[in-house]
Amino acid sequence: MTRKVLVIGLGLIGGSIALALQKAPETKIIGYDMDAQTREHAKTLNIVHDIVADPLAVAAEVDVIIFGTPVNATLDWMEQLKSWPLKNKVIVTDTGSTKKLIMQKASELRELGITFIGGHPMAGSHKSGVLAAKAHLFENAYYMLTPLAGEEIVHMAQLESLLKFTHAKVVSVSASEHDHMTAVVSHFPHVIAASLVHQLGGENGEYPMTRSLAAGGFRDVTRIASSNPILWRDITLQNREELLTQLDGWEKEMTRIKKLLMEGSSQDIENYFAVAKELRDELPISAGAMYTPFDLYVDVPDYPGVISEVTGFLADEAISITNLRIVESREDVFGILVISFQSENDRERAAACIQKRANFETYIS
Numbered sequence: 001m002t003r004k005v006l007v008i009g010l011g012l013i014g015g016s017i018a019l020a021l022q023k024a025p026e027t028k029i030i031g032y033d034m035d036a037q038t039r040e041h042a043k044t045l046n047i048v049h050d051i052v053a054d055p056l057a058v059a060a061e062v063d064v065i066i067f068g069t070p071v072n073a074t075l076d077w078m079e080q081l082k083s084w085p086l087k088n089k090v091i092v093t094d095t096g097s098t099k100k101l102i103m104q105k106a107s108e109l110r111e112l113g114i115t116f117i118g119g120h121p122m123a124g125s126h127k128s129g130v131l132a133a134k135a136h137l138f139e140n141a142y143y144m145l146t147p148l149a150g151e152e153i154v155h156m157a158q159l160e161s162l163l164k165f166t167h168a169k170v171v172s173v174s175a176s177e178h179d180h181m182t183a184v185v186s187h188f189p190h191v192i193a194a195s196l197v198h199q200l201g202g203e204n205g206e207y208p209m210t211r212s213l214a215a216g217g218f219r220d221v222t223r224i225a226s227s228n229p230i231l232w233r234d235i236t237l238q239n240r241e242e243l244l245t246q247l248d249g250w251e252k253e254m255t256r257i258k259k260l261l262m263e264g265s266s267q268d269i270e271n272y273f274a275v276a277k278e279l280r281d282e283l284p285i286s287a288g289a290m291y292t293p294f295d296l297y298v299d300v301p302d303y304p305g306v307i308s309e310v311t312g313f314l315a316d317e318a319i320s321i322t323n324l325r326i327v328e329s330r331e332d333v334f335g336i337l338v339i340s341f342q343s344e345n346d347r348e349r350a351a352a353c354i355q356k357r358a359n360f361e362t363y364i365s
């Protein structure tokens with residue numbers, strides 16, 4: 001029997017989930033977005049199998065509903081769900097970056113016999129919209145589920161059996177743990193990134209050249225400030241308390257730095273950066289769209305043009321690469337070229353292509 005999945009909100013996240021879940025057997029993905037052009041793109045780019053102009057039209061026949069909408073819009077949809085003619089066994093979930101308010105609303109749905117299990121894939125990008133969607137966006141990323149207390153194991157298993165096609169690492173946490181942890185690693189850094197950009201904006205009058213000098217460091221630290229403001233407005237409103245707690249901690253940290261700058265010895269200052277470096281270097285490797293673990297090591301002989309030769313082979317076979325670097329660890333006539341790919345499949349194709357075309361040895365670290 002075909003399982004029907006309705007995805008509401010077909011932007012970066014909803015579109016990526018829809019693409020990933022197309023790999024699930026006997027599963028039909030139906031999409032809805034409030035934006036007509038997004039619906040059109042989703043259909044022509046085959047992001048969904050079918051598109052509807054009104055989700056209510058298919059509500060009674062779907063087995064799973066996934067919200068890929070900004071978190072305040074998700075709350076509105078959850079309210080509307082209460083009066084929809086849903087299947088008894090429907091499982092409803094979301095992808096939103098905040099969970100406490102959404103799970104409060106989920107308790108109201110439970111009273112009406114509707115199963116809602118909160119979800120949040122910890123991968124994304126500053127890009128938004130359906131055109132940025134990618135099937136592999138969640139590969140190896142954490143995917144947090146926030147079930148209500150006492151959620152039936154069979155419901156969890158049903159949802160996980162579908163989400164496994166995202167190739168994410170599914171974990172369960174409570175809604176309040178979720179909102180605390182994401183405030184630390186995602187929501188508050190977002191506020192800081194935006195504040196740094198505002199601070200740069202303040203330089204425009206007297207030092208207009210400053211913005212032209214914003215190179216790697218500033219760009220790395222502020223990339224996320226280019227995200228969709230509506231998304232972040234909603235996240236901030238829903239996780240305001242945790243953000244205020246983070247802000248208190250940040251103010252204390254800034255006071256510590258101020259004291260360090262005014263009174264600290266050069267050793268104190270060095271220690272401050274050394275401890276930060278150690279903590280940062282120990283972070284587990286990130287997954288998701290920006291960082292992929294799909295590196296291929298290639299032993300390449302040291303002659304001019306060898307790198308463009310290798311990348312040319314890959315281009316000939318339409319294998320896209322996400323990053324490229326050379327490891328300078330040896331001094332003999334070979335070097336190690338490290339090429340990153342978006343997926344396991346791309347890496348396997350690349351290894352086969354390089355071995356066939358150049359017979360350079362390839363290996364995975």
Ligand SMILES: NC(=O)c1ccc[n+]([C@@H]2O[C@H](COP(=O)([O-])OP(=O)(O)OC[C@H]3O[C@@H](n4cnc5c(N)ncnc54)[C@H](O)[C@@H]3O)[C@@H](O)[C@H]2O)c1
Pocket residue numbers: 008009010011012013014032033034035038068069070071073095096097098120121122123124125126127128129130228231235
């Ligand atoms: N961007 C990220 O990095 C990221 C990562 C993980 C989770 N999330 C969460 O995923 C959700 C979607 O984020 P996104 O990055 O895909 O945003 P997006 O802006 O790319 O897409 C949102 C989509 O929802 C549609 N939409 C907005 N309001 C709607 C409504 N009321 N009804 C139907 N459609 C509506 C928009 O037209 C758009 O297509 C958010 O809840 C966000 O918190 C985002």
Ligand SMILES: O=C(O)C(=O)C[C@]1(C(=O)O)C=C[C@@H](O)C=C1
Pocket residue numbers: 096097121122123124125126127185186187224290
């Ligand atoms: O990589 C980015 O651009 C993101 O902002 C992704 C990011 C994050 O902060 O890590 C943003 C919001 C999400 O809810 C999950 C992931």
